[in-house]
Amino acid sequence: MPNSLEPISPDEAVQFYLNNRQTELADGTLESYRYKLTHFVEWCEADGIENLNELSGRDILRFKQSRQDDLAPVSLKAQMDALRAFIRFAESIDAVEQDLHSKVLSPSLDRGDRERDVLVEEEQAEAALDYYRQFHYASRQHTTLTLLWKCGARTGTLRAFDLGDYDPENARLLAKHRDGTPLKNKQDGERLIALSDDTCQVLNDYIQHHREDVMDENGRDPLLTTKHGRVSKPTIRATCYRGTHPCRYNGGHCPHGRDPDECQALNPPEKAPSVCPSTRSPHAWRRGAITYHLTEDVPIEVVSDRMNVSPDVLEAHYDRRSEEVKVEQRREYLEGV
Template structure:
């Protein structure tokens, strides 16, 4: 088969397979789903070969996606990935050179590049106070303590083994293990020890000693720190655990005037639909904001959460200007007084 005769679906599968060895599982999955939207649309337009793609094709696709009322950042990311895909097609001579430049990647305001949704500090405090008093050492208690106090990514917490927790020295060790299914987003550059406070180590110690952790191994013989009954949980399972752990009715009355005994959001499959439950990424965003508000220097926060200070400032620090004044600059006012 000549490269120009590849169908959009065949080219898509070939591109993702080509990128997989150099990408994390998360990145490969992201590529897969971003391009899946385009491939399915192209098939509905009866586009049989990539050689049929034109600038008009991409113009119509962008218009169709924008009409689906998706977030501006989502549209931008999908069109950016599509341009990378077409550049690959240019390289293998499946399409004419320069076709990728006909793909419009919309520009967006800095405020639209990331979501403002986060686990707010008061909500995190109320949840952790409840867990420390009434569910000390439960899996969801230990999970939320780590997510909130460390600010790590979903893939990083999923990849932790029991041996990565050092109770006596009070730290967690994050390691890149792509060969056994738990890569870090930044690979070797994501490896680091992260110090833990007393409440976090107390929660982890209780979690490991009271029998809350399933005593299982994963498919590679490793003992995951946060284990499911079947071994190492999938990313989606950890995501669901986090939604369940952040339901507001756990520590108080429902802010949405619903009866928790009859609310479908308290069910595992529906927890993500609760307006106040939060995903691991939203907990990470709240944690980073809280750490900065607590006076931890941005350079230190960057190492703990494995992100550059610029990335933190642009994507994760969701404090309002008033909050920055009160929590981060107010303490310096006394230093500005003229000495008598």
């Protein structure tokens, strides 16, 4: 170990890093880094690495190998990219040897593995919603997934909904930019979102039977709540992961050939589905919802307004229809021309 290094535990170094980036990162991004680096800290503890000075390139490779069986390629790349950024910071505070970050090997992705191609398929969404309709009807989780799939909303938009933004008489929700619950595009993201009858029914039953009657720290009445107030982004993310965990709705049969008694996606349960390759993030739900709307022949201008995304961005980053689907949809419009 070089004499210039100063002893520090992995946990303390990660906390230094997160505190240092707190002013430059959005809360959601910071929470994402915290989540990814927690896995590294726990691995260090299990492997007996108490002083980060001892970390080597071989250790980093072993950590990567410990994670690659539990993560999809996209998630593994995100994990290792977050670790590389942290290691670069650790070099700056004399916690690890210089240039150690260059030994963090992040996997390259084929086009099919890229994040923009990861989405919740219609079959997966319907299986998840069917499960919640049957076993957890109108729960906060069921309501969250219903709004994600039916509205294609961002996580921040879901959080921003107040109870008064729901208009059951006119079957719509108001997305509004406010202090404490900003929309991504601020005032440009404000809009009325039309709701179907079945979505309204879920919302009505959730509000009447399951919504926690609490205010947030700004004295407002959130639509989606926990006992502690307005639902958080990590809670929404966990709901999305759990909602797409295949063992939840396919009779316990693992599509990845794992033993449920040993699967890290189920044990311990609080870490559950985030490490299952089949589970999907809130953004994958949004991408899937947009693709589903387009596949159902909803005009791109309507989807653009409803989901608050420009047509160009929608086509480049969200529309995952196959060319076969697109050509058949065009054929229907051109018949008789």
